[in-house]
Amino acid sequence: MLRLAAFCLGLFALALPATAQEDVTTFTLDNGMDVVVIEDHRAPVVVHMVWYRAGSADEPAGASGVAHFLEHLLFRGTENMEPGEFSATVSRNGGSDNAFTSYDYTAYYQRVAADRLGLMMEMEADRMVNLKLTESDVAIERDVIIEERNQRVENDPAALFREQKNAAQYLNHRYGVPIIGWRHEMEALDQAKARAFYDRYYAPNNAILIVAGDVQPDEVRALAEQHYGPIPANPDLPERARPQEPPQMSERRMVFRDARVAQPYVSRSYLAPERDSGAQEQAAALEILSEILGGGTTSVLAEKLQFERQIAVFTGAYYGGTSLDDTDFSFIVVPAPGVTLEQAEAALDETLAAFLETGVDAEQLDRIKMQMRASQIYARDNVEALANRYGRALTQGLTVEDVQAWPDILQAVTPDDVMAAARTLLDRRKSVTGYLKGEEVTQ
Amino acid sequence: MIRILWAFVLIVVALPARAEVEIQEITTPGGIDAWLVEEHSIPFTALEIRFRGGASLDAPEKQGATSLMVSLLEEGAGDLDARAFARRSEALAASFSYGISDDSVRISARFLTENRDQAVALLRDSLVRPRFDNDAIERVRAQLLSSLRSDLKDPRAIASKTFDAMVYGDHPYARPQDGTVETVTALTRDDLLAAHQGALARDRIYVGAVGDITPEQLSALLDDLFADLPETGAPLPGPAQIKLDGSTQVEPFATPQSVAIFGQPGIDRDDPDFFAAFILDHILGGGSFESRLMQEVREKRGLTYGVYSYLVDKDQAQLWQGSVASANDRVAEAVQVIREEWAKLRDNGVTEQELQDAKTYLTGAYPLRFDGNGPIANIIVAMQMEGLPIDYIATRNDQVNAVTLEQINRVASELLDPDALTFVVVGQPEGLGQAAN
Numbered sequence: 109m110l111r112l113a114a115f116c117l118g119l120f121a122l123a124l125p126a127t128a129q130e131d132v133t134t135f136t137l138d139n140g141m142d143v144v145v146i147e148d149h150r151a152p153v154v155v156h157m158v159w160y161r162a163g164s165a166d167e168p169a170g171a172s173g174v175a176h177f178l179e180h181l182l183f184r185g186t187e188n189m190e191p192g193e194f195s196a197t198v199s200r201n202g203g204s205d206n207a208f209t210s211y212d213y214t215a216y217y218q219r220v221a222a223d224r225l226g227l228m229m230e231m232e233a234d235r236m237v238n239l240k241l242t243e244s245d246v247a248i249e250r251d252v253i254i255e256e257r258n259q260r261v262e263n264d265p266a267a268l269f270r271e272q273k274n275a276a277q278y279l280n281h282r283y284g285v286p287i288i289g290w291r292h293e294m295e296a297l298d299q300a301k302a303r304a305f306y307d308r309y310y311a312p313n314n315a316i317l318i319v320a321g322d323v324q325p326d327e328v329r330a331l332a333e334q335h336y337g338p339i340p341a342n343p344d345l346p347e348r349a350r351p352q353e354p355p356q357m358s359e360r361r362m363v364f365r366d367a368r369v370a371q372p373y374v375s376r377s378y379l380a381p382e383r384d385s386g387a388q389e390q391a392a393a394l395e396i397l398s399e400i401l402g403g404g405t406t407s408v409l410a411e412k413l414q415f416e417r418q419i420a421v422f423t424g425a426y427y428g429g430t431s432l433d434d435t436d437f438s439f440i441v442v443p444a445p446g447v448t449l450e451q452a453e454a455a456l457d458e459t460l461a462a463f464l465e466t467g468v469d470a471e472q473l474d475r476i477k478m479q480m481r482a483s484q485i486y487a488r489d490n491v492e493a494l495a496n497r498y499g500r501a502l503t504q505g506l507t508v509e510d511v512q513a514w515p516d517i518l519q520a521v522t523p524d525d526v527m528a529a530a531r532t533l534l535d536r537r538k539s540v541t542g543y544l545k546g547e548e549v550t551q
Numbered sequence: 552m553i554r555i556l557w558a559f560v561l562i563v564v565a566l567p568a569r570a571e572v573e574i575q576e577i578t579t580p581g582g583i584d585a586w587l588v589e590e591h592s593i594p595f596t597a598l599e600i601r602f603r604g605g606a607s608l609d610a611p612e613k614q615g616a617t618s619l620m621v622s623l624l625e626e627g628a629g630d631l632d633a634r635a636f637a638r639r640s641e642a643l644a645a646s647f648s649y650g651i652s653d654d655s656v657r658i659s660a661r662f663l664t665e666n667r668d669q670a671v672a673l674l675r676d677s678l679v680r681p682r683f684d685n686d687a688i689e690r691v692r693a694q695l696l697s698s699l700r701s702d703l704k705d706p707r708a709i710a711s712k713t714f715d716a717m718v719y720g721d722h723p724y725a726r727p728q729d730g731t732v733e734t735v736t737a738l739t740r741d742d743l744l745a746a747h748q749g750a751l752a753r754d755r756i757y758v759g760a761v762g763d764i765t766p767e768q769l770s771a772l773l774d775d776l777f778a779d780l781p782e783t784g785a786p787l788p789g790p791a792q793i794k795l796d797g798s799t800q801v802e803p804f805a806t807p808q809s810v811a812i813f814g815q816p817g818i819d820r821d822d823p824d825f826f827a828a829f830i831l832d833h834i835l836g837g838g839s840f841e842s843r844l845m846q847e848v849r850e851k852r853g854l855t856y857g858v859y860s861y862l863v864d865k866d867q868a869q870l871w872q873g874s875v876a877s878a879n880d881r882v883a884e885a886v887q888v889i890r891e892e893w894a895k896l897r898d899n900g901v902t903e904q905e906l907q908d909a910k911t912y913l914t915g916a917y918p919l920r921f922d923g924n925g926p927i928a929n930i931i932v933a934m935q936m937e938g939l940p941i942d943y944i945a946t947r948n949d950q951v952n953a954v955t956l957e958q959i960n961r962v963a964s965e966l967l968d969p970d971a972l973t974f975v976v977v978g979q980p981e982g983l984g985q986a987a988n
Contacts, residue, residue: 150590150592150922151918151919151921151922152918153918153919153922183840191850192840192841192846192850195839195840195841196840196841196908199839199840199841199908199911199912200908200911200912201911201915202911202912202913202914202915202916202917202919203915203916203919204839204916204919219919220915220919221915221918221919247853248850248851248852248853249853250853251852251853251854252849252853252855252856253856254878255808255853255854255855255856255876255877255878255881256856258807258808258856258876258878259808259856259857259876262806262807262808263706263806263807263808263810263876321922367805368704368705368805368806369704370700370701370702370703370704371697371698371700371701404637404641405633405634405637406634406637406638406641411634414690415633415634415690418690421690421693421694421697422694422697442697444693445693445696471638474642475638475641475642476641478641478642478644479641479644481644482644482663483644485593485594485595485663486595486646486661488593489593489595489597489923489924489925490923490925491922491923492922
């Protein structure tokens with residue numbers, strides 16, 4: 109058996125490079141704005157992004173949703189542009205634009221022909237400091253974000269469940285508050301709250317410019333100095349220290365019921381360490397652990413619960429390693445018909461316990477590493493995804509060097525590293541177990 | 552030329568923003584036609600395969616057979632059971648994904664240059680020698696049933712299903728492509744074998760390939776891949792009779808936000824007015840913030856997070872559809888504004904500025920689509936299914952620019968039909984009757 113396994117591995121051991129080959133240049137403007145240029149000259153397209161190191165976890169208490177609300181309001185005009193003119197101008201230049209908000213960042217981007225880069229920078233630099241709003245626009249946009257919450261959350265019991273469960277996972281950190289905001293606080297958002305967040309965080313020394321596509325770094329530097337360079341740094345930019353988690357000493361359990369639930373499931377999450385700059389090893393082990401346990405058809409959970417015992421129709425494991433502060437690692441088990449959530453949860457725990465006994469299958473680890481090496485090749489086909497990877501990392505406490513070291517750190521993870529990470533992670537005192545169920549049926 | 556192993560047509564297309572997509576047309580010795588864009592800078596290939604047909608091949612009592620069959624292609628093939636197949640594709644770092652629409656079966660593959668032959672051998676087994684093991688059938692059937700049960704309580708899924716059933720009558724398009732709990736429960740292994748024979752046949756293959764592969768290599772690969780498939784598949788359905796009466800139908804469902812789908816008759820891709828309608832749709836609700844529906848429903852009134860319109864061009868039916876979601880106490884206003892915009896656009900047409908802005912956007916955005924091997928493979932396989940010429944990419948923007956104000960406004964008055972604009976609203980909408988029109 110051993111020899112056969114070795115032979116098979118030899119067959120597939122390919123000469124793939126482990127390190128990233130993307131063409132990346134970085135520099136910083138005098139006002140503190142970081143710049144990342146990713147070259148891809150296959151198509152005359154450029155993605156222009158500005159990422160702010162400010163997301164929902166940076167909001168003041170009581171104003172949940174204001175980071176995302178402000179993101180919407182940035183399309184509602186400046187001292188130099190009419191409401192809607194930003195997107196209309198991008199459209200008239202054949203481009204598309206949008207923005208997104210998360211716990212640790214807010215980002216704005218345009219995809220456009222490479223020769224329109226200067227115009228995009230001019231407009232993005234303008235709305236970094238010149239936002240101008242009317243009360244009626246603010247009121248309409250508040251209705252829009254409430255409809256967005258209706259669409260994403262209120263109409264989806266699984267989303268409501270995740271929101272409640274997240275709130276239980278974090279005892280003190282703002283990661284327990286939904287990015288889009290609690291509804292009652294969204295209804296009270298106004299221009300003053302949005303303006304305060306804007307004045308505090310929107311400045312070149314809190315922003316990262318990422319330009320990816322058919323561009324030369326020198327050209328990007330010249331344009332960035334022209335458009336973003338004149339904006340002064342904000343000397344009052346606060347240090348980014350959010351309330352941290354205390355020791356979590358008590359397991360939390362919850363049941364969420366909603367008549368709209370057709371497929372019940374159980375979810376278990378654990379508080380977990382995130383990738384830290386210069387110290388990504390434990391996060392790399394957790395990343396691989398999530399693949400081993402719940403990364404698809406050949407994962408441990410699928411193997412045990414879907415194939416062998418056939419008590420689940422779906423299983424998965426997820427780890428959000430890129431995060432500024434402590435993050436979570438979660439499992440989901442969707443039971444087969446006739447299997448209760450209690451049985452599904454017991455099977456999850458039995459499988460995890462058995463895994464801690466038997467350890468990592470070497471062949472599985474090799475396949476995972478092979479896929480991770482190949483993903484470096486496939487990633488080069490999507491320059492926008494590469495740009496997002498850098499944006500997320502740089503707003504979440506990592507450096508360009510950390511991003512580029514990550515593939516090698518993943519390749520260096522040993523079975524012992526994985527098991528050590530698993531044993532530290534799987535501490536029920538730091539966990540939340542949630543059952544999503546339909547309405548109770550009267551017996 | 553004594554032996555023509557393969558015919559080449561080489562077209563160099565210069566895009567407005569100076570992109571070049573060099574499509575080669577290949578006919579393999581085995582008779583498979585394919586389009587290829589060579590791109591050797593990254594050592595992998597994206598391969599897009601389509602079989603015309605899809606869910607509309609299913610008989611009413613077998614609805615979901617093609618969907619379940621396609622889901623099982625990667626669940627064991629040749630000598631490998633489901634887990635061995637998955638382990639093998641992981642070890643090769645190849646990715647295969649399989650899906651269906653009403654009109655096609657879709658296979659998207661990407662594989663590294665270094666182990667291309669092994670990856671293609673695995674893909675070939677999944678297409679030609681799927682096992683349909685009983686344990687795999689039951690496992691995947693349970694997943695499909697779980698998803699179908701969830702759809703029964705998802706307002707968006709309910710809206711689509713209700714709309715299709717109402718519009719398409721007894722045509723296969725009226726039925727959900729994944730079937731129903733009843734039909735999927737009743738499917739047998741023989742039904743899946745029949746669906747496989749009917750759907751994956753050589754008389755309906757379309758191929759787009761982009762990446763690190765030469766025409767010679769692709770030609771050999773395709774003949775190897777498809778050689779053992781049956782020559783002919785199941786007959787395709789005929790044209791659908793569309794029923795749209797202009798009503799607003801409410802499907803009660805307890806949820807805070809109502810979800811609406813609306814539609815009226817559309818236009819064929821081959822129609823000389825297609826590009827005028829395409830631009831008109833962009834101006835009406837084609838996805839940008841500047842569209843009239845977005846401006847009126849979202850930007851001015853805050854009634855929704857998103858409202859869209861889109862041209863639906865199925866093989867056997869054309870519709871002009873849209874969607875919106877608004878809180879139960881606001882959706883009636885959203886529906887009313889959409890109806891008013893529909894009538895306003897028919898009666899007054901668009902302005903010269905709107906036409907110009909739409910043209911600038913559409914022609915400028917077009918080259919941005921060609922930004923990766925996968926996206927380009929998708930585009931060139933879709934072009935073949937639509938019957939578009941190989942030089943279409945070069946002429947497409949000219950066709951957009953050729954639309955005049957007079958033409959687009961004639962098309963607006965002829966094609967837009969507020970009296971046929973039919974809504975299905977799922978939720979607890981206030982102030983919307985069963986037939987509010």
